Amino acid sequence: MPEKFIVLDPTLEVETQRVERVPRPAKIRVLGLLDNGKRNSDKLLQEIAELVKADHPDITLNYYRKASAYRPAPSDLLDQVVAECDAVLVGIGD
Numbered sequence: 770m771p772e773k774f775i776v777l778d779p780t781l782e783v784e785t786q787r788v789e790r791v792p793r794p795a796k797i798r799v800l801g802l803l804d805n806g807k808r809n810s811d812k813l814l815q816e817i818a819e820l821v822k823a824d825h826p827d828i829t830l831n832y833y834r835k836a837s838a839y840r841p842a843p844s845d846l847l848d849q850v851v852a853e854c855d856a857v858l859v860g861i862g863d
Contacts, residue, residue, distance in 0.1 A: 801854035807838040810860040
């Protein structure tokens with residue numbers, strides 16, 4: 770008698786809570802640049818910072834960096850970014 774053939778389904782259905790997006794600010798005065806810690810993400814954000822400053826010299830840029838690309842940003846860092854910035858760009862390197 771042949772062995773039973775077992776098929777495993779590797780997919781996972783996860784229930785998630787829907788989170789509404791925050792409305793866009795009418796004016797951005799402070800733009801945060803969050804470096805995710807991957808190689809070259811700092812270079813990408815430096816290029817973006819130069820472009821933003823050239824087109825919008827009145828915007829203040831705040832630079833932040835995660836310790837590692839492979840771990841979520843610490844809550845205290847995210848709280849600081851939210852408190853200090855009107856909008857944030859996250860740089861992903863490689």
